[in-house]
Amino acid sequence: xxxxxxxxxxxxxxxxxxxxxxxxxxxxxxxxxxxxxxxxxxxxxxxxxxxxxxxxxxxxxxxxxxxxxxxxxxxxxxxxxxxxxxxxxxxxxxxxxxxxxxxxxxxxxxxxxxxxxxxxxxxxxxxxxxxxxxxxxxxxxxxxxxxxxxxxxxxxxxxxxxxxxxxxxxxxxxxxxxxxxxxxxxxxxxxxxxxxxxxxxxxxxxxxxxxxxxxxxxxxxxxxxxxxxxxxxxxxxxxxxxxxxxxxxxxxxxxxxxxxxxxxxxxxxxxxxxxxxxxxxxxxxxxxxxxxxxxxxxxxxxxxxxxxxxxxxxxxxxxxxxxxxxxxxxxxxxxxxxxxxxxxxxxxxxxxxxxxxxxxxxxxxxxxxxxxxxxxxxxxxxxxxxxxxxxxxxxxxxxxxxxxxxxxxxxxxxxxxxxxxxxxxxxxxxxxxxxxxxxxx
Ligand code: ADP
Ligand code: ASP
Ligand code: MG
Numbered sequence: 001x002x003x004x005x006x007x008x009x010x011x012x013x014x015x016x017x018x019x020x021x022x023x024x025x026x027x028x029x030x031x032x033x034x035x036x037x038x039x040x041x042x043x044x045x046x047x048x049x050x051x052x053x054x055x056x057x058x059x060x061x062x063x064x065x066x067x068x069x070x071x072x073x074x075x076x077x078x079x080x081x082x083x084x085x086x087x088x089x090x091x092x093x094x095x096x097x098x099x100x101x102x103x104x105x106x107x108x109x110x111x112x113x114x115x116x117x118x119x120x121x122x123x124x125x126x127x128x129x130x131x132x133x134x135x136x137x138x139x140x141x142x143x144x145x146x147x148x149x150x151x152x153x154x155x156x157x158x159x160x161x162x163x164x165x166x167x168x169x170x171x172x173x174x175x176x177x178x179x180x181x182x183x184x185x186x187x188x189x190x191x192x193x194x195x196x197x198x199x200x201x202x203x204x205x206x207x208x209x210x211x212x213x214x215x216x217x218x219x220x221x222x223x224x225x226x227x228x229x230x231x232x233x234x235x236x237x238x239x240x241x242x243x244x245x246x247x248x249x250x251x252x253x254x255x256x257x258x259x260x261x262x263x264x265x266x267x268x269x270x271x272x273x274x275x276x277x278x279x280x281x282x283x284x285x286x287x288x289x290x291x292x293x294x295x296x297x298x299x300x301x302x303x304x305x306x307x308x309x310x311x312x313x314x315x316x317x318x319x320x321x322x323x324x325x326x327x328x329x330x331x332x333x334x335x336x337x338x339x340x341x342x343x344x345x346x347x348x349x350x351x352x353x354x355x356x357x358x359x360x361x362x363x364x365x366x367x368x369x370x371x372x373x374x375x376x377x378x379x380x381x382x383x384x385x386x387x388x389x390x391x392x393x394x395x396x397x398x399x400x401x402x403x404x405x406x407x408x409x410x411x412x413x414x415x416x417x418x419x420x421x422x423x424x425x426x427x428x429x430x431x432x433x434x435x436x437x438x439x440x441x
Contacts, residue, residue, distance in 0.1 A: 001029050001031065001212060002031075002211055002213045003032075003033060003205050003206040003211045003215065004024060004030055004033070004217060005035075005215065005216050006020050006035065006217045007038075007198065007217065007218045008040075010218060010219065010276035011037055011122050012039070013073075014073055014076035014077035015076075017122075017129060020217075020276065021129060021130060021135060023217070024175060025135050029173075029174050029175075029176075030174070031205055032126075032137075032178070034126060035118075035119060035122065035181065036121065040118040040122070041115060043065075044066075044118055046062055047114055048110070048114040050062060051101065051102040051103075051110065052106045054106070060102065060103075063098050063099055067095045077125060078128060079132065083128050086128055090121075090125075090128075091121070094117050098114060101114050102114070115181075115192055116181075118181075119142075119179035119182050120179060123178065124139065136174040137174065137177055138173045140166045140167075140170075142183065145158075145162035145163040145165075146183035146184065146204070147162075147183060147186070148184075154183075154200075154204050156204075156208070163205065163209065179201070180193075180198025180199070180201035181198045193257075193259075197259075199257035199260040200257045202216060203259075203260040204263050206263065206269050206271075207263035207266060210269070212269075213271075213272055214264055214269055214272070215272045215273075217275070218255060218274075218276065220236075221236050221274075221275040221278055221281035221282075221283060222237065222273045222274070222283040223240055223248065223255055223273055225296065225297040225298065226297065226428055227252065227254075227298075227299060227428060230424070231429055231432045233437065234432065234436075237296055237297055239284065239291050239292070240284060240286045240296065240297075241290045242261050242265035242286060242287070243265075244296060244381070244382070244413050245271070246258070246262070247414050248378065250378075251299045251300065251416070253299040268288055270285060271285075272285050272286070273285075292381075294381050294383070295381040295435050296380055296382070297379075297380050298377065298378065298380070298431045298435070300376065300427075301376045302375050302424070303350055304336065304350055304374040304375060304376050304418065304421075305348065305349050305350070305370060305374060306347070306348045306370070306418060307355075307359075307362075307368060307369075307370055308346045308368065308370075309347070309362055309367075309368055310343060311344065321345065324345055324347075327361045327362055328358060331354035331357050333349050335349060337376060337405055337407050337416050339407060348374065348376065348405065352372075373420065373422070374419070375418070375423075376418055377418075377424070379394050380413055380414055382413065383412045394431070397430050397433070398417070398427055398430055398431070401419055401427050403417050406418075
């Protein structure tokens with residue numbers, strides 16, 4: 001059985017939703033995971049933030065605006081009267097819930113419940129459309145089987161057992177529709193897998209049923225060799241390994257949620273990235289195989305802070321790095337990049353919530369320089385087979401752009417460079433020009 005996930009733009013309009021129905025209607029049993037209609041989760045975030053600020057009339061206005069959009073959506077999606085009536089009732093109930101939530105005392109739970117409605121709406125409307133088209137399908141709520149533990153990590157055993165039970169109830173149904181993004185937490189409350197988390201849902205579901213393949217359908221023809229939001233003339237990559245895809249996703253390639261590679265990798269399930277707007281395009285296949293030489297792609301991750309820890313006493317002092325890492329561990333802050341010299345060590349972090357406490361502790365035995373607005377540029381490929389020159393190519397491409405940190409050799413798949421965020425656009429363009437438009441053509 002395959003798992004197919006369709007992102008926000010893929011279900012972004014009634015036309016697109018109908019197109020998804022065409023893509024999935026091929027007489028093979030499958031699980032279809034849907035995101036919210038594009039723009040909806042952003043609107044719900046806005047509604048939640050207005051509710052949190054107790055701006056009740058603004059929140060109500062935003063809810064009503066979104067409700068109007070769905071009135072039009074339903075009209076264009078469904079033809080028959082019964083389906084339309086059911087959809088209207090559904091939308092009415094969901095928006096009443098939203099109004100009640102926005103009007104009640106605000107807690108973290110309120111936010112999670114508000115955010116969950118996007119996927120609940122899209123899957124219910126899609127199921128109504130499939131029913132109208134006489135396509136054999138059932139909607140199984142992700143809240144019946146998806147669960148995260150105390151540490152916010154997925155509870156693999158729970159998901160597997162509960163999904164198995166849910167699927168058993170519909171042995172003859174071809175299409176099982178479910179929500180991405182939403183989950184229950186360890187207390188049985190509604191929660192989510194973070195923004196962009198529907199990819200992660202699909203991967204967890206795929207791993208739980210040991211799917212034959214996990215397909216991620218989006219608005220682009222696969223993983224491109226650079227970020228198309230910043231650079232023109234990027235090109236799709238046919239094949240990537242799990243490790244290469246994970247590095248790129250973690251370092252900013254929005255096409256894939258960073259956590260979504262691991263469950264597929266652990267079960268060795270191929271992940272195919274496909275374009276809903278161009279289903280005939282080949283896309284990108286992510287597997288265990290490490291194919292091809294040299295540099296394959298570039299990604300960039302913003303919002304990075306560098307911390308330079310300078311200590312004269314570090315010289316020859318074993319245990320110094322342990323002390324540094326323990327401090328970051330104590331304050332639950334993960335480190336992305338690290339470089340060392342004889343008297344200092346520099347690290348980068350993307351979560352600065354506990355930075356003040358970390359600084360205070362490190363300052364007991366070192367001097368600290370913190371710089372914000374940094375970006376990690378990550379160059380990914382298979383560098384084993386290529387004998388020399390990968391780093392040289394990257395440095396030459398970047399020309400005069402100041403490099404704050406360089407990390408190479410941690411794996412044979414990655415060169416990471418820290419630059420000022422203001423240089424990012426230029427850096428990505430230069431890398432595309434020198435790495436992909438000339439030598440690798
Ligand atoms: P969905 O809503 O389907 O989950 P996303 O917006 O999350 O879609 O991801 C697809 C987008 O990711 C593309 O439209 C593209 O702008 C962006 N993107 C960033 N880096 C890359 C890359 N290296 N390859 C392809 N797309 C990328
Ligand atoms: N709807 C959620 C979001 O916009 C999850 C997803 O699309 O993956 O973040
Ligand atoms: Mg996404």
